[in-house]
Amino acid sequence: MNRLLQIVGMRVIVKNIGLHLSGLIQSSGLVLLLTGALFLFSESAVAQEGIKGKLNDFADNAATKKSSEKEQKEVEKLSTELKTAKAQIDSAKAEKQVIDSIFRAEQEIGGVATNNEAKVIDTLAFxxxxxxxxxxxxxxxxxxxxxxxxxxxxxxxxxxxxxxxxxxxxxxxxxxxxxxxxxxxxxxxxxxxxxxxxxxxxxxxxxxxxxxxxxxxxxxxxxxxxxxxxxxxxxxxxxxxxxxxxxxxxxxxxxxxxxxxxxxxxxxxxxxxxxxxxxxxxxxxxxxxxxxxxxxxxxxxxxxxxxxxxxxxxxxxxxxxxxxxxxxxxxxxxxxxxxxxxxxxxxxxxxxxxxxxxxxxxxxxxxxxxxxxxxxxxxxxxxxxxYGAEWETYDLRFPSKVKEFIRYPMFRDIRKNHYNSGCCEDEVSKSKFYVYRDKNNNYRQIWYxxxxxxxxxxxxxxxxxxxxxxxxxxxxxxxxxxxxxxxxxxxxLSDKEAIAVAKTRSRFSFRRYLSLAFRVLNNPYTLIRNPRPLFGIFGAIFGLSMGGFFLLYRYGHRLKRVFKLLIKSGITLLILLGVALIFIALQYMGLKEVSYLLGGFVIGVIIFLLFSHRFISEKNLP
Missing domain, CATH: 3.20.20.80 (Glycosidases)
Incomplete structure (x- = not known):
């Protein structure tokens, strides 16, 4: 209906513009047209009186300045047509009030939307x-x-x-x-x-x-x-x-x-x-x-x-x-x-x-x-x-026109309050809906x-x-x-499929550990947030260290000098690596964590040297 009124109003304005455009372009009557348009669209009586005053002032000034008879006629003609246009708009407003009353009465009686009403939705509203x-x-x-x-x-x-x-x-x-x-x-x-x-x-x-x-x-x-x-x-x-x-x-x-x-x-x-x-x-x-x-x-x-x-x-x-x-x-x-x-x-x-x-x-x-x-x-x-959507509607059937939107309930709320009350499925949309009367006897619809x-x-x-x-x-x-x-x-996957996939994977994948290493290098703080890989790394180092200690203890006297030099070099490299890790840790950890890391590193070096000193020390031969 709003669109109908707009069309009626616009047609009146267009008609007026068409009748007077050619003459008004060559005369000061263009001002009158604009003033008249403001008059048409003004809802305020005060504003309308102001516009009328401006028309009268313009007319007086035109007379004072000995305006031509043609301009005076244009003023009179425009004033007449403005009155006609206003009468048409007043008539349209009255018609709208009647139609609105009928619409409200229809809603109270029915309220089921037609297929076209349900299908035509404003894209801007969506x-x-x-x-x-x-x-x-x-x-x-x-x-x-x-x-x-x-x-x-x-x-x-x-x-x-x-x-x-x-x-x-x-x-x-x-x-x-x-x-x-x-x-x-x-x-x-x-x-x-x-x-x-x-x-x-x-x-x-x-x-x-x-x-x-x-x-x-x-x-x-x-x-x-x-x-x-x-x-x-x-x-x-x-x-x-x-x-x-x-x-x-x-x-x-x-x-x-x-x-x-x-x-x-x-x-x-x-x-x-x-x-x-x-x-x-x-x-x-x-x-x-x-x-x-x-x-x-x-x-x-x-x-x-x-x-x-x-x-x-x-x-x-x-x-x-x-x-x-x-x-x-x-x-x-x-x-x-x-x-x-x-x-x-x-x-x-x-x-x-x-x-x-x-x-x-x-x-x-x-x-x-x-x-x-x-x-x-x-x-x-x-x-x-x-989640779903809930409305107060004019009807329990669908599609139904909306009285008021209520809320967006989460699935947990719908499941708790309405799941056992009986519901239906719309075969077209493949969605569920539930209809009921609330405590105030209003119709409600939930779609979810x-x-x-x-x-x-x-x-x-x-x-x-x-x-x-x-x-x-x-x-x-x-x-x-x-x-x-x-x-x-x-x-x-099914249980059988999952087992088959698991068998094809190696827990000790080289690619997996390489990826982890790159991630740690990019962000050492990773190991603090997720220490599980750290435990694995320490476990591997501990196992290798124990194996190394055993070999030194059991076969150290058989090692040649070159191997002893390699062991010494390895220890030196580990110390340098440990120091580097400590400096890196200073950027990502607090003082407490760095203290633990430093203390553990020092204790580890001392224990290692105590166990291996007798095997890698140089002795002067007589």
């Missing part, structure tokens, strides 16, 4: 809704344990079986900082990648507004024990923020340097870029930023991963896929918010298909669009929601995903040979195990 999901994160700076108390995380019902993931598929999950200690219930063997959310970018400087618990969380160490890659997710929301950052090369350099430092400090594996609402005018700048990011990170460590979160629709034609493919390891399509907080119709958050019921955009069309643009299937992950609906979408991913799935967000299912069991059934 874009606004889509980009607001992660932006509405809690803003307070609680610590992990505070979030545990707030959300009452539990770790009593946990799926603990260790699995081997199918190497051809990825399972990517975001851990939002407000999920606190929920990671203690994660089955990291079922995750190929976990992204800590988030480094909140300051677009003006490139630094961070907050990184929350990145420097201290035990999530990273827990994930590493199961060979799960850990990424730091970097967020920047809004067109103005993204335009400002992508135009500022100094801020980008600061960001990259800060990011590298944070990744090295926690021995992380890369970054997840989550820039939302990038303006189309920044397309080239975004390409350059990704290229710079890639070259900078991989000059430090070649296997750093760069992943990119992308919207279900490239609203502003930002992503130059052929260029980005050379630098991006994985794209995660954020496949949710097709219906949500500002929808006029209640519907599935993540519909696989649309049929004749839902809006034409869905998960299938989103994936196909990006494949057409050139993203390889193996690099494309489909992100799916572990569970193990059944997600299972069908996982099957679709596998059948279409995509790279895998993404999860927004881990922890939303805390206290329940079925979604972990679903991941195991869809993406993990």
């Amino acid at each position: 874009e606004e809704r889509f980009f607001s999901v992660k932006k509405k994160a809690p803003s307070n700076s609680k610590k992990e344990d505070d979030w545990r108390k707030k959300y009452l995380f539990t770790h009593t019902n946990v799926y603990k079986k260790v699995h081997e993931l199918d190497s051809t598929k990825q399972v990517f999950g975001w851990h939002p900082f407000w999920m606190g200690t929920a990671y203690k219930s994660y089955n990291f063997s079922l995750l190929s990648t976990i992204a800590y959310f988030s480094y909140e970018l300051d677009p003006a400087t490139g630094g961070y507004k907050s990184i929350h618990d990145w420097k201290t969380t035990a999530l990273i160490d827990s994930a590493k024990r199961y060979n799960c890659d850990v990424l730091l997710s970097v967020t920047n929301f809004g067109r103005a923020n993204n335009a400002a950052f992508l135009a500022n090369q100094s801020a980008q350099a600061t960001f990259i340097n800060t990011l590298i430092s944070l990744l090295k400090e926690r021995d992380a594996d890369g970054v997840n870029i989550d820039f939302e609402q990038i303006p189309g005018s920044s397309r080239a700048a975004f390409n350059n930023f990704i290229i710079d990011l890639s070259s900078s990170l991989r000059s430090v460590r070649k296997d750093y991963k760069i992943t990119l979160a992308i919207p279900a629709i490239d609203f502003d034609n930002v992503y130059d896929i052929p260029q980005l493919n050379q630098y991006i390891d994985t794209y995660v399509v954020m496949g949710y918010e097709f219906y949500g907080s500002n929808s006029t119709v209640a519907g599935p958050v993540a519909p696989l298909g649309s049929g004749n019921i839902w809006w034409q955009y869905n998960l299938e069309s989103a994936v196909n669009e990006y494949l057409t643009l050139g993203i390889p299937k193996s690099k494309l992950l489909l992100g799916l929601p572990y 995903e569970d193990s059944v609906s997600l299972g069908k979408k996982y099957d679709w991913v596998i059948e279409n040979d995509l790279g895998g799935v993404g999860i927004w967000a881990l922890g939303y299912d805390n206290g329940y195990t079925e979604l972990w069991e679903l991941l195991a059934s869809k993406f993990a």
Whole structure:
């Protein structure tokens, strides 16, 4: 109806302009036209009186200045037509009030949306809704344990079986900082990648507004024990923020340097870029930023991963896929918010298909669009929601028009409050829904995903040979195990397959230890954060040392002088290496740790010399 009124008003204005444009261009009547237009669009009586006064003043001045009869006629004619236009608009307003009354009456009686109403959704509303999901994160700076108390995380019902993931598929999950200690219930063997959310970018400087618990969380160490890659997710929301950052090369350099430092400090594996609402005018700048990011990170460590979160629709034609493919390891399509907080119709958050019921955009069309643009299937992950959406509606049937949006409940809340109440599945969207009356006798609809609906979408991913799935967000299912069991059934190897794979691997892989050595050289602090490799190294050195002591003790008298010289040289080299390690440690450890290292080194040298002195000492022959 608003559009109808706009069209009526515009047609009146256009008509007036068409009738008088040629004459007014050559006379001062153009001022009258502009003044009249202001009169038409003014809602204030005071403003209208002011405009009338200006018309009268102009007319008086024209008379005083002996304006021509033609100009006077134009004034009179324009005034008449302005009155006519105002009458038409008043009539349209009255018509709108009548129609609105009828509409409200219809809503009270019915409220079921027609197929066309459900299918025609404003793309701008979808874009606004889509980009607001992660932006509405809690803003307070609680610590992990505070979030545990707030959300009452539990770790009593946990799926603990260790699995081997199918190497051809990825399972990517975001851990939002407000999920606190929920990671203690994660089955990291079922995750190929976990992204800590988030480094909140300051677009003006490139630094961070907050990184929350990145420097201290035990999530990273827990994930590493199961060979799960850990990424730091970097967020920047809004067109103005993204335009400002992508135009500022100094801020980008600061960001990259800060990011590298944070990744090295926690021995992380890369970054997840989550820039939302990038303006189309920044397309080239975004390409350059990704290229710079890639070259900078991989000059430090070649296997750093760069992943990119992308919207279900490239609203502003930002992503130059052929260029980005050379630098991006994985794209995660954020496949949710097709219906949500500002929808006029209640519907599935993540519909696989649309049929004749839902809006034409869905998960299938989103994936196909990006494949057409050139993203390889193996690099494309489909992100799916572990949450639902709830509305107050005019009807229990669907599609139903919305009275009011209520909330986005996490899976754990839906599972707890409605799972045993009976629910239904929409065959078209492959999503679940539940309808009921609340305590105030209002109609409610909840649309969500569970193990059944997600299972069908996982099957679709596998059948279409995509790279895998993404999860927004881990922890939303805390206290329940079925979604972990679903991941195991869809993406993990069977027990027999896992055993066969394990037999082909060597625990003492040369490549594995070489990779570890390079990582330690790049960041010695790695061994402090994750000391398990350190224990292995010390164990190997201890074993070799004991073997060396035994050989010296048993066969030392048989060693020739050249071997004694080699042993002495080796001891000297070890001492120099130990001193070098101590100086390196000074940069990464506190005084206490360095003291322990130095003390242990000195004691070790003394013990070694005491045991070996008699065998390697030079004696003067008579």
